[in-house]
Amino acid sequence: MTKKVRVGDIFVGGGESVKIQSMCTTKTSDVGATLAQIGALEKAGCEIVRVSVLDEADALAIGKLKSGINIPIVADIHFSAALAVKAIESGCDKVRINPGNIGGERQIKLVADCIRAHEIAVRVGANTGSVEREFLKKYGKNEFSLVESALASVAALEKYGVEDIVVSVKASSVPLTVMAYRLLASKTDLPLHIGVTEAGTEKMAVIKSAAALGALLVDGIGDTLRVSITDDPVKEVWAAKALLRAVGADKNFADVISCPTCGRCEWNSMALANEVSEYVKDCKKPLKIAVMGCVVNGPGEASDCDIGIAGSEKYCVIFKKGEIVKKIPADRAREEFFGELNGLLND
Ligand code: SF4
Incomplete structure (x- = not known):
């Protein structure tokens, strides 16, 4: 069983139900539009929502968004430790970062200290497009480089005492996604966020996600999931709900x-x-x-x-x-x- 991690008012991992996640397509600092989209996602059954943080206005908007929503909010930040710190101070429940691109050791420590001080969770991981160069060189583009790269990100934060970590290893290939998560699950007891990245437009995205995530969920792998679709994110939630029902993870329907x-x-x-x-x-x-x-x-x-x-x-x-x-x-x-x-x- 994976470790239980608190994200806002809910828990992921440790035998908790698999939580449905989606991501806003709005500019985060457009608080009205983002609140409306999160409202629609919540109504559809979304349990965790992620927003992009590209600048200071996005980071500061998180505080305003928090007061208008009922589900945990995850700030997705790349390339800036300062923005990660601002988003955390603004009240996000979890951050999605990549220690490899946050700006070096000092910056990693800065963000790690902030995560611990605010007692929030963090997701790290690797996508086929973001695997660290050393692992690509060592293994090539496969499940081994994805998993080693993700675990290196985990180690980079654990070094500074961060414990509440969720991990992901996403690929757009269904077989690679399944192999990578099976390998990852054999190497860590941290909760896993599962998904197929860049899955495409609705019909194919749903089929790819059902094939990959369905296989993983039947194996008991996956604590949060996202069905990525190039479309209205509410469709991601409908698809995720149907998938959880289809694999027997949700029996109340x-x-x-x-x-x-x-x-x-x-x-x-x-x-x-x-x-x-x-x-x-x-x-x-x-x-x-x-x-x-x-x-x-x-x-x-x-x-x-x-x-x-x-x-x-x-x-x-x-x-x-x-x-x-x-x-x-x-x-x-x-x-x-x-x-x-x-x-x-x-x-
Ligand atoms: S239930 Fe009857 S109609 Fe339906 S597939 Fe079976 S044999 Fe055909």
Whole structure:
């Protein structure tokens, strides 16, 4: 199990639930726009938000942002120890820095002392684009250079007594991401932030992230995650929530099981499956609901579902745990099914 680290009012690692993270696309010093975006992210289920700090105005804006949000805020700073110190003093809950580019040993110590004094967390790590040159030379561009580079950043802060560290090793390649995190998890018990970097636009980004992060989460690797998408960051949160549900890390939701249909299907089960999915999308009750294409195979194929419906041209059946409990004419199927479903949802 990884070490538990406090980030603002929440904890990551140590068996805590995997926290969903995203990043604002607004200019941080535009407090109104950034607050609006964080508000939308929070509403979607984001649990930790990161903002870029490029100048003093961004660093100082963190204090104003803090009073208008309810989730921890992470300041992402590169190349300037002074900005990192300003962001920490401004009230961020965690900093994302790279000790290798912060300006040398004195600057690393300066930031490390500030992190400890304010008792906040820090994330360090390596992306394929930021691996330290010595490790690239030694190993080439692979999981070994990523992990060694990330662990060197950890050591650079531990040297000055920083303990609450989260680590990441991101690549845009799915196999490399998986291999790097598996290697990293075997070498440290610090909590890991997992993600595929530069994953692309929505469809491919979601698939790449599901492939890489899904494999890692099933292995028990990952304490916070981000599904990076070149789009509205709210989409990152929706995708991360769905991913946590798909791998069983979040069981408190209504899972809609629906068959793809085939030549045996004689009714519009696709339309009902979509309608039911939309209806229960915010449900936090652990339920399995089936919408199946045919009466012959449906109840059997979805036998572990709490409730289900399967249809034919003339009639539908409602079943519970694989047993048929009602047979109804097709034109009353939708109404009867929603009646039964509401009974379970409100139980
Ligand atoms: S449940 Fe029936 S309609 Fe759906 S895929 Fe199976 S056999 Fe085909």
